[in-house]
Amino acid sequence: xxxxxxxxxxxxxxxxxxxxxxxxxxxxxxxxxxxxxxxxxxxxxxxxxxxxxxxxxxxxxxxxxxxxxxxxxxxxxxxxxxxxxxxxxxxxxxxxxxxxxxxxxxxxxxxxxxxxxxxxxxxxxxxxxxxxxxxxxxxxxxxxxxxxxxxxxxxxxxxxxxxxxxxxxxxxxxxxxxxxxxxxxxxxxxxxxxxxxxxxxxxxxxxxxxxxxxxxxxxxxxx
Amino acid sequence: xxxxxxxxxxxxxxxxxxxxxxxxxxxxxxxxxxxxxxxxxxxxxxxxxxxxxxxxxxxxxxxxxxxxxxxxxxxxxxxxxxxxxxxxxxxxxxxxxxxxxxxxxxxxxxx
Numbered sequence: 001x002x003x004x005x006x007x008x009x010x011x012x013x014x015x016x017x018x019x020x021x022x023x024x025x026x027x028x029x030x031x032x033x034x035x036x037x038x039x040x041x042x043x044x045x046x047x048x049x050x051x052x053x054x055x056x057x058x059x060x061x062x063x064x065x066x067x068x069x070x071x072x073x074x075x076x077x078x079x080x081x082x083x084x085x086x087x088x089x090x091x092x093x094x095x096x097x098x099x100x101x102x103x104x105x106x107x108x109x110x111x112x113x114x115x116x117x118x119x120x121x122x123x124x125x126x127x128x129x130x131x132x133x134x135x136x137x138x139x140x141x142x143x144x145x146x147x148x149x150x151x152x153x154x155x156x157x158x159x160x161x162x163x164x165x166x167x168x169x170x171x172x173x174x175x176x177x178x179x180x181x182x183x184x185x186x187x188x189x190x191x192x193x194x195x196x197x198x199x200x201x202x203x204x205x206x207x208x209x210x211x212x213x214x215x216x217x218x219x220x221x222x223x
Numbered sequence: 224x225x226x227x228x229x230x231x232x233x234x235x236x237x238x239x240x241x242x243x244x245x246x247x248x249x250x251x252x253x254x255x256x257x258x259x260x261x262x263x264x265x266x267x268x269x270x271x272x273x274x275x276x277x278x279x280x281x282x283x284x285x286x287x288x289x290x291x292x293x294x295x296x297x298x299x300x301x302x303x304x305x306x307x308x309x310x311x312x313x314x315x316x317x318x319x320x321x322x323x324x325x326x327x328x329x330x331x332x333x334x
């Protein structure tokens with residue numbers, strides 16, 4: 001007897017806008033997709049994975065809680081907020097029917113950004129420290145007296161290590177320090193308006209800085 | 224601002240006030256949520272995410288305590304200190320309301 005072929009659900013991927021910068025924009029997109037029959041099933045890095053599902057009218061909310069216990073989801077469910085998914089047990093997405101009362105008390109919605117900023121504070125600090133140190137190494141390496149007094153083999157090693165460090169720390173910095181600053185701004189009451197242009201400019205400037213340092217080192221080392 | 228510092232000025236915010244009042248008798252977190260949702264004409268809405276954080280905040284500040292729980296659900300109840308703060312807050316709110324009512328009726332303290 002032939003086993004019936006397993007029908008895989010139809011999925012599609014969408015790139016996320018970055019919750020720290022464009023939470024409202026992404027939540028609006030989720031509402032639209034749900035109405036069109038696409039349900040969010042996973043957030044994988046920068047991507048959101050959507051699965052085809054019956055169209056539904058719903059609203060979404062995001063909360064930040066570091067590894068909450070099951071009671072958290074129970075309480076939210078009691079108020080009509082169904083847990084959709086969590087990202088690394090820290091960022092939680094909920095769904096509810098339109099008209100459900102907010103997941104936060106009045107005047108309390110921005111307190112969640114303080115929690116979010118706290119979650120990003122340590123990684124942001126460490127990536128900033130490593131980035132500043134590695135930029136210092138790169139700047140020092142550029143001094144003529146360093147080139148004159150240090151062995152060539154050591155210099156080559158320094159070049160490799162600094163290129164690697166600037167790239168790594170720079171990338172980490174973009175994904176930790178920038179969200180941290182965005183959450184701090186939100187916690188102070190600023191509303192960040194989603195702007196594709198501002199987003200591209202910030203990331204392009206950061207990318208260009210990292211590229212400049214790496215490029216300068218590579219060119220300086222004669223590779 | 225630390226959680227403790229948020230409570231140290233003596234006043235309870237609306238969410239803390241409602242939650243302490245709901246826990247004069249022992250209840251699960253979700254039972255508190257259901258109770259608060261059933262309050263008619265509730266001016267201040269207590270959201271579930273706020274409820275969860277506030278429960279932890281009040282336990283940390285010693286105004287609530289966890290008692291014997293069934294399974295994963297924790298049961299909370301007000302402590303003596305919590306009761307004292309709640310009574311003070313009720314008195315403060317009553318005084319505020321009385322003052323406003325007298326003012327609305329055109330009377331003041333000195334009349």
